[in-house]
Amino acid sequence: MQAGIFMKHITLKIILSLFCCSLIIALILSGTAISKSRAVMQEEVKRGLVHASAKYASQFSRELKTHENAVDLISTVVSSGFTASKVSKDRLEFLKIEENLADIIRLTMEDIPETKSLYVTFNPKTSGGNDEVWYLRNEAGEVFHMEADNTVTDWLVDGKETDAYYFQAIRKGKNWSGVEYDKYLGVYSVTYSRACNDKYGQLIGVAGTDIFIDDMLDTVKNIQMEAGGYAFLMDGAGNYLAGSTSEEIFMEMKQAGILNLPDHIAPADKEGVVASEEEAITYAEVKGDRYLTAYSKTTNGWILALSQSENHLLLPILHLKQMIYTIAGLILSGVLIYSFYFSKISLSPIVREYEQKDVIMHHQSRQAKLGEMVGNIAHQWKQPLNVMSITLSNLWDDWKQGNLTEQQLREHISNMRSYIKNMSGTVDDFADFLKPSRKKDYFSLADAVDTALSLMQESIKINRITVIEDSEVNLNAYGYKNEFCHGVFNVLNNARDAIIESGIDKREIRIKIYSGQGSKQKGVSIIDIENNGSRIPEESLQQVFDPYFTTKEEKGGTGIGLYLTKEIIEAHMAGTIELFNTETGVCCRMIIPREDTHERS
Known part of the structure; x- marks a missing residue:
């Protein structure tokens, strides 16, 4: 019950964390969108200024053109009459x-x-x-x-x-x-x-x-601009005629370079459209503010200028962007703090639980291997002990009958010493196998494989399995030798069981150790352990390395051997392991770095 409540709380915390992360992403995306909208709005401000200046200039030009046409008409009448x-x-x-x-x-x-x-x-x-x-x-x-x-005397002077x-x-x-x-x-x-x-x-x-032109001047004075915007009407030389603000401010803006007339100002057409927007607008940076000024020319050569401060216009967008990023930063800080707390308080029990399970799995695997190896040793010792027992009985009989010579005694002692030496070697292999490796080092792959084979030699012999080795000379690997031996021992056990289960007469385990070839396998050693037993169903190949997965549950299989082997090869030795079917059976391939990958990188 308590475990269920605990997991429920963890689930709620994870959901809350995901929600906060989603909110942060949404806020960041919103800030990015606002940044893009700022650029779009800048473009719209430019177009708006150009259009407005062209529209008013076109309006003034139409009014002036009406008078100009009337004069041109009278001039034509005079010239012809x-x-x-x-x-x-x-x-x-x-x-x-x-x-x-x-x-x-x-x-x-x-x-x-x-x-x-x-x-x-x-x-x-x-x-x-x-x-x-x-x-x-x-x-x-x-x-x-x-x-x-x-009647005046100074007529037309x-x-x-x-x-x-x-x-x-x-x-x-x-x-x-x-x-x-x-x-x-x-x-x-x-x-x-x-x-x-x-x-x-x-x-x-x-x-x-x-x-x-009072109406024109009033129109310029009353042009509605956004905050930080100004409208001015100038003559062809750039002198002030009218504006939405005073002539003093006009002169200040002119001196600051804001009202910097372009070399060419195209007149607007009747619809208030200019030929080129880029020719009709200038940009000026003044005290950290950017001013856009659009110019249009009237039919009599006057210039209408509309100037707009970007900072005043885009200030709400800037404030909104700052607010969004501030909120995102605060939420991110909260999530980081909460994540630290969550990892320390909530996840620590889960991590400890899984660590304990991992330790138990290692212990179970070790105990299973220990029991099997003790059985193998018992089988290996049984024959020499029987021989030694018979030899001692023969010695006793020969001595009692007076037929024991010094030469016979020496031969019997030599034979028993040989048996004892072999038995001692088995104990040494068993002790080395159980000794935990605490430091990575370079070791011979062939020696490590031989150690694993020696610990199950009797089992292989009893089940009439032939082991065929094909190894390159002096091929080394870098890692934990004893752990690697454990992994090889697990693979050999599975190979032996698969052969026994298949019931075939010709029983073989082929072990091949060779160097990786090509750029992708440079600097690695490869160990293939292939057996000619039963093939593994395709649906089970993806699960063979999962913890507690076994196809031999009725025979006492624990399903942790291959899982731990994968942990040893990949997590502890930076290698890879895979299991695949071949034409004749199943092959387990282990790829181990020959050098310290950390030093090489």
């Missing part, structure tokens, strides 16, 4: 065409509600005066004509800031101005202008529009 050489000579003709142009500009603004202003400033050399057609849109959305003050739109367009063909603040309207604006030439390439004037 005016001929500089003709109108410069006919003022009335100029005014007539100018009136028609005014209607076209008004209708264009009415058709394109996004436009706030649209105008054409004429070349004074072409028009013959300070002429300009200028339409504006009021807060109510109504388009009205704005009369220009053409090159180098004058207010006239830069005119002269830059003439030089470049078309021009985007920088951001300007209209203090009267209280808005930020940018001017797009384009030169208008007739079909002969003569300058007619410059068409342009003023674009209010």
Whole structure:
């Protein structure tokens, strides 16, 4: 009852240990998955930044492009409707065409509600005066004509800031101005202008529009970024126009190398897709933090930059990973401590029990062999003792009859000494066999086999078994000689029993000792002990080395001989042993190292 409860407790502890180990493996796998998810999330952050910057830049470009298209349309109308050489000579003709142009500009603004202003400033050399057609849109959305003050004396002066739109367009063909603040309207604006030439390439004037960009700037300021993220709108030179934070922080990030403009920034298409993600993003390491910055260019050359701190974004994942590994470490420490306790408290009784059983098995095997060897010795001594008894009787009779000579006495004494010497040798072999080996050493395999044979010589002779030995000269092995003798003795006993049981007339045990050949058997000695007795059923071959397995239970077999032989050969001598059927019977093959394997390694 107590043993059952004890085993039940051990089972529960083993189940708990397996559960903890499974939990540790699950946590480690979870940590690994989180590490991989970190890399995936980094890639998603990069793609998200590139996509967002391209999307907003595309949105701004569409708004700017609407105004640009309106100006390009008016420029085309002017270029096709005016001929500089003709109108410069006919003022009335100029005014007539100018009136028609005014209607076209008004209708264009009415058709394109996004436009706030649209105008054409004429070349004074072409028009013959300070002429300009200028339409504006009021807060109510109504388009009205704005009369220009053409009486001023400094009309269109090159180098004058207010006239830069005119002269830059003439030089470049078309021009985007920088951001300007209209203090009267209280808005930020940018001017797009384009030169208008007739079909002969003569300058007619410059068409342009003023674009209010407060909504764009507000959009940049209000772009929703994750913690540690910033949005900035820059001009083509990388100067601050607007951002989700102040210009001071923008300058700090620029000096730190976070806003490091790439050599080439591809403009986004209408769908907000860039040609190359790698060209549109930069990486910067600042104080242990990694910043990803995505760039996209608008149609007028502005640059939208979205920058994100990886540490801020991936901090929850890092904390989760640290927590998982910490839990795994604590559980592993607990399992190790518990395993130590379990091995000391719970497993020690089991180990001691099995050790005791092993000792008992060795003792049983030793007792069985001892009894058999004593029987063999008794048989071996019986004949010489009988001879010695007869010799003594003959000596007594010869002495009584007076026929005993000195020569006869010497012969009888010599014969008895020979018998006694043989009997003494048997005792010595028996004593050496029982003596435990405490140290591994080199020994002759042939001598060890002969010792085992000598201890069962009488049994072999009585059962008419022929032993055929084939051994290489001076072939040694490294290990415990006496234990090896015990193993060989067990194998020979089984071989003898198999031959007797088979009932065959020609009874043979063949012993072959030879060196291993080839790379796999280099440095080993091989002993084959083959008998021509009954073969072993295939289903039993896998069990012959199991403890207490025997096919001779009714004849007193214990089933521990071959088990202990396997322990001796494999556990004590670092060798191998196998049993297999042959064409004529059964063979036991033992492979023993010839050298100390520990020293060689």
